[in-house]
Amino acid sequence: MSELKKMLTSFKKEGYKPVYFLMGEEPYFIDFLCDYFTENVISEEEKSFNQVILYGKDVTVNDVISQARQYPFMGDKMLVVVKEAQDLGKTIDQLVDYFKAIQPTTILVFCYKYKNLDKRKELYKTLSKNENAVLFESAKVKDYQLEAWIKSFVNDNGLEIEPKAVAMLAEFLGNDLSKIANEIGKIKIILNQNKLITADLIEQNIGISKEYNNFELINAVAYNNEAKAFQIAKYFALNTKNNPLVVTTALLYNFFSRLLQYHGITYKNAGANPAEIAKQLGINPYGLKDYQAASKVYPMKKVSQNIAVIREIDLKGKGVNGSLSHDDLLKELIIKLFR
CATH class of the missing domain: 3.40.50.300 (P-loop containing nucleotide triphosphate hydrolases)
Structure with a gap:
């Protein structure tokens, strides 16, 4: 950019x-x-x-x-x-x-x-x-750069955007920059004199649920909210087309892989600067608090176990070692992540 x-x-x-x-x-x-x-x-x-x-x-x-x-x-x-x-x-x-x-x-x-x-x-x-x-x-925007790119693009268009709205766009649209630009362009017209893009606007005009998406699922897992995680999993099971299992497992795998890396960084350097930790993890500093919270819930051994669980469910979802329904696979995934 x-x-x-x-x-x-x-x-x-x-x-x-x-x-x-x-x-x-x-x-x-x-x-x-x-x-x-x-x-x-x-x-x-x-x-x-x-x-x-x-x-x-x-x-x-x-x-x-x-x-x-x-x-x-x-x-x-x-x-x-x-x-x-x-x-x-x-x-x-x-x-x-x-x-x-x-x-x-x-x-x-x-x-x-x-x-x-x-x-x-x-x-x-x-x-x-x-x-x-x-x-x-013209290089691809990397996953960890995407939220910063969206925020910069929105600001360049004379608008502001809520952090949650940024996360929703990044998670739902991925790094298809043309699609992101088009969707923000549509919202800009709708905003008229208003300048703030909110999660509500994203939900109403792009069709992304602000309560039931992978961003919220990861948040529920990070903060040990099992009940909310099951609610989101149930919604995903009813809307499999917009919430494919392969995307959910990939994002959870990325989260726990970074959490494992976070444990390693903080173990070696307990006083590490948060901005430096975020840079090493390849995330926006705003999201570091989620890893800080999750590290208290999931010790390093449990993180490694969860990474193995996610791989197992991903393979089952692809027809390897079983043919469970989308609903059953999500339930099994949530249970094993928390227990």
Whole structure:
């Protein structure tokens, strides 16, 4: 996110470079920048003759270079955008030839999604070092970074959001950034003059239950609230499509794995700084209190046992060593976690 902001700032301060190569596993940032270029570089009245959109599956690199070397018509610059550039395959390496005679009046943008260029190849080295090019890597937002990203995105849109609402979005939508951005965009319209996104708004407009979700299940487990955990499990059993067992076991496994790590950190360094512990666990500092509480309920030996239980239930849910119903598997999971 910080690299994206730096690039947007550079546009305003320094103008545009002749070549932008946007690559990486996260399509959201690439799409965002692509939209920015197509909306801002060429004026509306010039777009029909000075803005060209190409698609990797329909052209060759030579076609792209030929288009890029044309002069703008009745204007000072031309924009050439190659969407789905990953479909150019290995021929993308031929782009090196363009740097032998760059057209300074053209802004050439490649949208190369879901992977990165081979860093050993000449094209990557050229893009990295050439003063006329910008190589932007769109990396996936890691799970532990997701809540911070959501909060930052919301703030950038002039809004505030409750911590619980952040957790609900992260848990329900995962790190599908495009979907998260779309849902927040819808809520922004609904909010009108209000600025705060609450758990109630998430529940009413996105369909995520604020009481019965994996975030609340983990909270119930962490704070030794067996009754609430069973209530949530019962709700999950009645709504299996929106609450697949594999997601529940994965999130519980992550929780107890981090709890095991928390025990290890605090055992070795009882006076460790909370911010440093949160960093080592790869979590938002806000969530550290849940691990502090859970560590008093589950000693290290019980944590290890629970990790084994979660693996066992996950395998059973996949048809290994049994064929119990979703409801029965959840009941067995909750009982074994608490007992």
